[in-house]
Amino acid sequence: MERTNPKTKIQSVRFQDILVQIQTVDFNGIECLCLEDVQRRCPSVTALCFDNIQLSFLRDTNGDQLIPLRIEAITDQIIDAVEPVEQSNVVMHRFLNRIDANMQEMNKKTDIILANTQETLIRIKHVMTQMYELHEYTTPRYFFILPAKHHNWTSINTVQNMFLLHYKLYFLCECSDEPDKLHIAPHDGYSIKKPSEFIASYGSYLRTTVNIARTILSIGGVVIPQSETVSPLVASALPPFTKESSNYTDVNSKLDVVEKMLNQTNDDHAHVDSSMIQKAVLPKVPLQGAQLRELEAFLEHVDDQHSLGNLYRITTNDGHVRWVCLEHYNAIGYHSKMSEYVRQLESIGGKFSYETKEVILTGNLTAKNITMFCDTLTKGFTILTLVLENCSIDSKDLDKLFDVIINRSSIQRIVIITVEVRKWMKMSKYICNYMMIHLKNQSLKVQFSNQCQTEDARLLARLLRQNKICRTFNFFGYDIPINSQDLLRCLKETGELTTLVIHHFMNIEFLNEILTSNCSPSRIKLSDCFNLSSTLFGLCQAVGQNENLVDLDIMDNTCIDDKAATVELLTVLRKHKSIKYVRLHVFNIKPSNENETCLITSLLQDSFISHLRISESIISPELIEALIHAAEQRHSLTYLEFYNSQLNCDTVSRLQLLYANESLTHLFISEQQYFSTxxxxxxxxxxxxxxxxxxxxxxxxxxxxxxxxxxxxxxMDLVDQYMETIVKQTIIIKQCSFISLQFNKFTSIGISILAGALTDNNTLETLYLGNNYISDGGVYFLANILSVNNHTLKTLVLQKNRITDRGAKYLARMLETNQTLVWLYLGENEISDEGVRVLAQTIENQNHTLELLVLSSNKLVSDVSIDYLRQMIEHNQSLKKLWLDDCSLSETGKQKLTKIPESKKDFYIRV
Incomplete structure (x- = not known):
């Protein structure tokens, strides 16, 4: 028997268009390729060829073919495997028959395929259009600019002078595809900061929109309110310059100035300070999405609510994105398919209100339900509010729903009430009890019913991860605890959010985590935040560690009343490398005091203070000179306000001149407290x-x-938005004598609404407001009303409301005239010895009705207050009870106070 030894050598064999590799076999020292090995891959093969010559199978010495049939291998060449000619033709014939049969079958389906192809392509085109436009058009596309004031235009003949003008930007409602049928958005326009940089980015685009503006501002030779496309309601909200036909000439002359500036920039850019001006006229490319997304950065923050011209984003039937006014929002959004969408919604148990444009979904939301609902939203189902109440939903379906709501729908508000989120195999789950989300253009605002729990944070983080459009995250500091790791991780990782807005900011650790992350926001706005100087010092530390912050806004409703904290903040800002714009509210400036000195230095030597609000201050000539220098010479200060501050007539005239020559874009001087306006x-x-x-x-x-x-x-975790309803139901309709709103989330804003309802009220006797976030601002409103306009309230509870000495002073002024209040609870606040002094002296000398004063757990009250309290107790005839337990009184101080009642009948003190 022959001995065989398998080798690892390979023979390449080609059959028709197929090339295969087959292992050879060694027979008695001859490397061979067996036919049967080839046939296992190509069964019809009967012969092997090389160079078109058929190879003979090996034979023995007798001339008989060796078994198995084999040839000597040629491993460095390709051998061709062939089949009999007749059999090859038969196979080919059968193959062609199969092709023919398949073609006939395909022909039967062709008509159906062709019928569906066009509709499929249209749908794909709509989806692609929508996805592109939703990403690119996150801001209204059509806008133009005008000088804000009338000037002697002939005297403005250089680009340098043109860039010193105050310009305002106006959006257009995209209610039509025809330029002459557009109209100006119902908004008074937005002041442009850094006009030179703005023109550098948008100059080419503005050349086109100036022509559009000329067209729509002169339809038939009249201005826009007389156009048939605009209703009287919209016309009443349009900018003032559009409302009188006599303004037509002035508006056209302003457009001439803009056009002249755009045309001359190319010739005169060498004389303009900013080298970026060269880019304003050289590129002739369409406005890109990234430029649109940055548009808000050039606008003054008179648009904190992200109104964007009071326009609303909608998705049309054909997948296009438009920005339209509310009137056209309704007209375009409510098309013929609305009834069909509502029927589909009702088929899954949903409810729709035509009046409020609100959808309510309850029960088990299946994947099929969510797919159907999302499909209607992307096709133009126009709703404003979505309520998810007592729902259960898979996490993947929730992601899909959030994605469509945020990025591809018209929804502006989501209310989540007891929503169960199912996870893997529907076994593990978590429940979000309550969350309210506001979506307005590029802003996402969220509020919880109570402090954000772990489950709520998970849901919010899931929502944020689906966001591709919103650039601003707006929330309340009392909602977010430091242990919300899911939310914190999400905010540190997401790159879409560029602006952070926090109301009643408390948790400096939470903000510090965000500011020190790689994706920290470039803009931060903090409101109602600085009752305690320790909070501001914490902010200074966090800002000092950040390298990305460009815009810091701590101007609205804040109380930076601590001189040392103000100085520390300005010192940190002067050293900061990236911050360009700061909006600041400073209190209690006096000539030559420390915070005035530091503020003057910043105004004279730095350029980061763009907006400045000054309250309750004495304005010195030195400070005025610094303000003028910052506005006229540095061109940094553009926005200036004074509240309850001392300015002489000459100073006011100089400031008004700054506004007249457009060095300031905004100037406001009020004798009232800031809170009231x-x-x-x-x-x-x-x-x-x-x-x-x-x-x-x-x-x-x-x-x-x-x-x-x-x-x-x-x-009940009620917030300010509920106060109008509460006031209407409890005070106006039911005329209650007792109202308790404790352990909620009311701030000074909600209390201002409540205080207004107390004017001339004749029924309310007891008001409990403990454990809220009223702060000094809320006390201001209550004290004003109770001073003169209320004659029934006897008990006022303000326990644990972050009230400081400022609030104590407001209450002291109220007690000078109020002759009704009997019990006043001020425990667990931040009142110090100074606040006690003011209260005690007022009660001692001017109040004759108060019987109980509670100052318990004010940790800043020390033995310094003993003499003030002793004088108050000895001389006031009405006060019967004083609570001072859990303050910072020494044992000696307590003993002094407890001895006083011995000489006064029926007086009780608790220390």
Missing amino acids: GIIEIREQLNNEISHYQKAKLEKQITQAYIYSSVCLDN
Whole structure:
């Protein structure tokens, strides 16, 4: 028998168009390729060829073919495997028959395929269009600019002078594809900061929009309110220059200036300070999405609510994105398919209100339900509010829903009430009890019913991870604890959010974590934050460690009343490398005091203070000179306000001249406290942030809580948005004598609404407001009303409300004239010896009705207050009880106080 030894050598064999590799076999020292090995890959093969010559199979010495059939291998060449000619033709014939049969089958389906192809392509085109435009058009696309004031235009003949003008930007409503049918957005326009940089980025684009503006501003030779495309309601909200046809010439001359500036920039750019001007006229490319997304950075922050011209983003039937006014939002959004969408919604148990444009979803939301609902949203189902109540939903379906809501729908408000999120195999789960989310253009604002729990933070983090459009995250500091690791991790990792807005900021550790992350925001706005100087010192430390911050806004509703903290902040800002714009509110400036000296230095030597609000100060000539220098010479200070500050007539005239020559874009001087004027706009906004559904639910709760002229709404996690409804139901309609709103989340804004309802009130006797976030601002509103306009309230509870000495001074002024209040609770606040002094001296000399004063757990009250309190107790005839337990009194101080009642009948003191 022949001995065989398998080798690892390979023979390449080609059959028709197929090349295979087959292992050879060694037979008695001859490397061979067996036919049967080839046939295992190509069964029809009967012969092997090389160079078109058929190879003979090996034979023995007798001339017989060796078994198995084999040839000597040629491993460095390719051998061809062939089949009989007749068999090859038969196989080919069968193959062609199969092809023919398949073609006939395909022909039967061709008509169906062709019928569906066009519709499929249209759908794909719509989806692609929508996805592109939603990403690119996160801001209205159409806008133009005008000089803000009338000038002698002939005297403005250089680019340098043109860039010193105050310009305002106006958006256009995209209600039509025809330029002559557009109209100006119902908004008074936005001041442009850094005009030279703005022109560098948008100069080419503005050349086109100036021509569009000329067209729409002169339809038929008249201005826009007389255009048939604009209703009287919209016309009343348009900028003032559009409302009189006599302004037509002036507007055209302003457009001439803009056009002249754009045209001459190319010739004169060498004379302009900013080298970026060269880019303004040289590129002739369309405006890109990234430029649109940065547009807000050039606008003054008079648009904190992200109104963007009071325009709203909608998605049309064909997948396009438009920005339109509310009137056209309704007209375009409510198309013929709305009834179909509503029927689909109702088929899954949903409810829709045509009046409020609100959808309510309850029960088990399946993947099929979510897919159907998301599909209607992306096709143009126009709703404003989505309520998810007592729902259960898979986490993947929730991600899909959030993605569509944020990035591809018209929804502006989401209300989440007891939503169960199912996870893997529907076994593990978590429940979000309550969350309210506001989506307005590029801003996402969130509020919780109570402090953000772990489950709530998970849901919010899931929402943020789906965001691709919103650039601003707006929340309340009392909602976010430091242990919200899911949320903290999400905020540190996401790159979409460039702006952080925090109201009632408390948790410096949380902010510090964000500011020191790689994806820290470039803009931060903090409101109602600085009752305690320790909070501001903490902010200084966090800002000092950050390298990305460009814009810091701590101007609105803040109380930087600590001189040392103000100095520390300005010192940190002067050393900061990236901050360009700071909005600042400073209190209690006096000639030559430390905070005035530091502020003057910053105004003269730095350029980061762009907005400055000064309250309760004495304005020196040195400070005025510094303000003028910052506005006229450095061109950094553009926004200036004074509240309850001392300015002489000459100073006011000089400041008004700054505004007249446009060195300042905004100047406001008021003799009132800031709280009384700054709160008005915010209150108007609040009513729009609560849905019809929430109002109805709260009214029902109030009705259930109403017992014998009393209403208790404690521990309901109510926020400022609810106060209008509460006031209406409890004070106006039910005329309650007892109202308790303790352990909620009311701030000075909500209290301003409540205080307004107390004017000339004749029924309310007891008001419990303990454990809220009222602060000094809220006390200001209450004290003003109780000073002159209320004659029934006897008990006022302000326990644990972050009230400082400033609030104590407001209450002291109220007690000078109030002749009704009997019990006043001020425990667990931040009142110090100075606040006690003011209260005690007022009660001692001017109040004759107060019987109980509670100052318990004010840790800043020390033995310094002993003499003030002793004088008050000895001389006041009405006070019967004083609570001072858990303050920072020494044992000696306590003994001094306890001896006083011995000489005064019926007086009780608790220390």
